[in-house]
Amino acid sequence: MEYQKILNQIEKEFSETKLSGKVASYIPELAKVPPDKFGMHLYDREAQHYCFGDSNERFSIQSISKVFTLALAMKVVGDDLWNRIDVEPSGDPFNSLSQLENEGGIPRNPFINAGALVVADVLVTHFSNPKAALLTFLHEITGDQTICYDDTVAASEESKGYRNYALANYLKSFGNIENDVEEVLDFYFHQCSLAMSCKELAQAFIIFVNEGTTLESDREILTAQQVKRINALMQTCGFYDEAGEFSFEVGLPGKSGVGGGIVAVHPNRYSVAVWSPPLNPKGNSALGMAALERLTALTGFSIF
Ligand code: DON
Numbered sequence: 001m002e003y004q005k006i007l008n009q010i011e012k013e014f015s016e017t018k019l020s021g022k023v024a025s026y027i028p029e030l031a032k033v034p035p036d037k038f039g040m041h042l043y044d045r046e047a048q049h050y051c052f053g054d055s056n057e058r059f060s061i062q063s064i065s066k067v068f069t070l071a072l073a074m075k076v077v078g079d080d081l082w083n084r085i086d087v088e089p090s091g092d093p094f095n096s097l098s099q100l101e102n103e104g105g106i107p108r109n110p111f112i113n114a115g116a117l118v119v120a121d122v123l124v125t126h127f128s129n130p131k132a133a134l135l136t137f138l139h140e141i142t143g144d145q146t147i148c149y150d151d152t153v154a155a156s157e158e159s160k161g162y163r164n165y166a167l168a169n170y171l172k173s174f175g176n177i178e179n180d181v182e183e184v185l186d187f188y189f190h191q192c193s194l195a196m197s198c199k200e201l202a203q204a205f206i207i208f209v210n211e212g213t214t215l216e217s218d219r220e221i222l223t224a225q226q227v228k229r230i231n232a233l234m235q236t237c238g239f240y241d242e243a244g245e246f247s248f249e250v251g252l253p254g255k256s257g258v259g260g261g262i263v264a265v266h267p268n269r270y271s272v273a274v275w276s277p278p279l280n281p282k283g284n285s286a287l288g289m290a291a292l293e294r295l296t297a298l299t300g301f302s303i304f
Contacts, residue, residue: 001044001299003042003044003048003050003270003299004050006295006298006299007040007042007050007051007052007295008052009294009298010040010052010291010294010295010298011038011040011052011053013294014038014287014290014291017287017290019035019036019276019278019286019287020278020280020286020287021278021279021280021285021286021287022278022279023035023260023277023278023279024258024259024260024277024279024283026160027153027156027157027160027258028156028159028160029060029150029152029153029156029157030060030062030153030156030258030259030277033059033060033259033260033277034277035277035278037053037054037057037059037260037275037276037277038053038054038275038276038287039051039052039053039054039055039056039057039197039198039274039275040052040053040055040198040272040273040274040275040291041055041197041198041199041201041202041272041273041274042202042270042271042272042295043199043202043203043206043215043270043271043272044269044270045206045209045210045215045268045269045270047215047216049199049202051198051199054198054275055197055198055199055273055275056197056198056199057197057275058195058196058197058200059195059196059197059259059260059261059275059277060150060153060192060193060194060195060257060259060261061192061194061195061196061201061257061259061261062192062257062258062259062261063094063111063116063192063255063256063257063258064196064201064255064256064257064259064261064262064263065191065192065194065257066110066111066115066116066119066191066255067111067205067230067234067255067263068134068137068138068191068194068204069116069119069120069123069134069191070110070111070116070119070230070233071137071207071221071222071226071230072123072133072134072137073110073119073122073123073126074222074226074229074230075221075222075226076122076123076126076127077122077126081110081119081122084106084118084122084176085106085107085109085110085115085118085119086103086106086107086108086109087109087110087229087232087233087236087237088108088109088236088237089108089109089236089237089243090108090109090112090237090240090241091241092108092112092240092241093240093241093282093283094111094112094113094240094283095112095113095163095164095167096112096114097114097163097166097167097170099114100114100167100170100171100174104174105170105171105173105174105175105176106174106176107171107176108237109233109236109237110233110237111233111234111237111238111240111255112237112240113163113164113167114167114171116188117164117167117168117171117177117184117185117188118171118176118177120184120185120187120188120191121171121176121177121178121179121184123187124178124179124183124184124187125178125179130187131149131187131190134191135147135148135149138194138204140214140219140221141203141204141207141214141221142200142203142204143203143214143216143217144200144203147194147195147196147200148194148195149190149193149194149195150193150194150195151190151193152193153192153193153195154186154189154190154192154193155189157189157192157193158185158186158189161185161189164185164188164189165181165185168181168184168185168188169181192257197275198261198273198274198275199273201261201263201271201273202263202270202271202272202273203271205263205265205271205273206271207221207222207227208227208230208231208234208253208265208267208271209265209266209267209268209269209270209271210268211224211227212224212226212227227267231253231265231267232253234253234254234255234265235247235252235253235254235303238253238254238255238256239254239255239256239282239284240282240283241282242280242282242284245282245289246284246289247304249289249292249293250264250289250292250293250295250296250302251296251302251303251304252264252265252266252292252296252302252303253265253267253303254292256283256284256285256288258279258283259275259277260275260276260277260278260279260285260288261273261274261275261285261288262274262275262284262285262288262289262292264292266301266302266303267303269301272292272295274287274288274291274292275288276288276291
């Protein structure tokens, strides 16, 4: 497959597109990111790299980090995790509180904020230094020791994190947060602040393409069953109330973040990351979704 030709065509097609969407502004630091950044990186199972644009520039991965924390929590606590979080699509915005009320404080899935906060709580319980443990995990799967948190972004989100404070306290009232709410939120804001490029994200997500094993170092990070489950959750819940639309248009498991990044995987073929900061009304990168739709259309294959 001539991936580079296809990426060049996507870059060309969108170079004259008028940007729709708005850069996230509820986290003040994110509002400063130039809206015209655009990059894409595809990493295939033969360890070949294909890219264009700003694919090497680091940006705030935000909710994409929920895939990494979920993977780490599944490794350390196994199936006990599912006593505290469900695996159903929510059909609601990522930061919604409403379903918790009637569902006994059990979040619908690990990718909405409520679920990600429970995952964060699990890691805070399990590790004496959860922030260091998450970085070690990322360094292991990417082979890059320089990936780190952006403390300015974390502090910026904390200063306006009213919704997440409400969610964490509400979960705690149901007994579904074990630790101090402040400690869980501090970890959560830091995981969201992780700065990575499209290239680094595509490299990290290759474990979801390659049955849990890294390509270059050939290390088994996750079991095939864990990968199957995480990919299923990305497919059904990775885009919140736009998960149906993403499946319909792109047809790959994936995860978005309000920094404008999206990562998607084609099991057994490739991982791909795209970055364009302006978001559609559901909080997902408008151009990113369109570019990935073109990728599966031009290659002629998706998982469906
Ligand atoms: O919790 C928040 O609001 C952000 N740190 C992350 C939200 C996010 O990326 C949602 N995904 N599209």
